[in-house]
Amino acid sequence: MRALGVVSASAAVVLGVAGSALACNISDFSAEAKCDGQKGIIVVTDTDLSGTPATITVFRQNAGGVEKQIGEQEVKGSAEGAQVTFQENWQPNATYRVHVKATTILDRDITPILSSPAVSCKTGSPTPPASSTPKPSPSKSAPAESPTPSASASSSAPASAAPSNAPSPAAGSSNLAETGADSNTGLIAGIAGALVAVGGGAVFFGMRRRGTRGNG
Numbered sequence: 001m002r003a004l005g006v007v008s009a010s011a012a013v014v015l016g017v018a019g020s021a022l023a024c025n026i027s028d029f030s031a032e033a034k035c036d037g038q039k040g041i042i043v044v045t046d047t048d049l050s051g052t053p054a055t056i057t058v059f060r061q062n063a064g065g066v067e068k069q070i071g072e073q074e075v076k077g078s079a080e081g082a083q084v085t086f087q088e089n090w091q092p093n094a095t096y097r098v099h100v101k102a103t104t105i106l107d108r109d110i111t112p113i114l115s116s117p118a119v120s121c122k123t124g125s126p127t128p129p130a131s132s133t134p135k136p137s138p139s140k141s142a143p144a145e146s147p148t149p150s151a152s153a154s155s156s157a158p159a160s161a162a163p164s165n166a167p168s169p170a171a172g173s174s175n176l177a178e179t180g181a182d183s184n185t186g187l188i189a190g191i192a193g194a195l196v197a198v199g200g201g202a203v204f205f206g207m208r209r210r211g212t213r214g215n216g
Helices: 002-022 127-132 136-145 147-165 167-179 181-215
Strands: 029-036 039-046 053-061 067-076 082-086 095-102 106-109
Touching: 029 053, 029 095, 039 053, 039 067, 039 095, 067 082
Parallel strands: none
Antiparallel strands: 029 039, 039 082, 053 067, 053 095, 095 106
């Protein structure tokens, strides 16, 4: 009887140890603030070998100790680690309280309190665009140069237009002067002078003849 009692007691101890080892424990849970592209997420991992269903609730701790519930999901642990993801676009150095409840076995917070990284997910992504930022600057200087030629072209255009307009009246006036009143006036003046000379000669000879006749 004593042997049976010792065996049963040993079996109870072994079963108790094994049961406690397989029981859902807060150390089976971990939380991490990560980046999914440019957005933040919170991932909770459950490595409970017993596979006990657990409810995970995430709270964001604001200033003054005020908390805001981010979300609540259920997870069933596994040796590989079952994960649940909360779409929380966290800010740098934010703090979150992650609570785990598994029936009547576990009702505790994951410790220590989860803190997000000091750098947001978006600050890493602007780094590539930062390298492309210098590229737009040349493009901006290029447009600045292009207006300059256009302005000079516009200013040169009126300048060229002005001389083109000026010669046209000058040419017209020169043509008129060469083919118009100037050349005809000289001709008429010459003819008039010749007529005056002829008339004067005729008068002179006429008066002379009269004088000759009177003397005779």
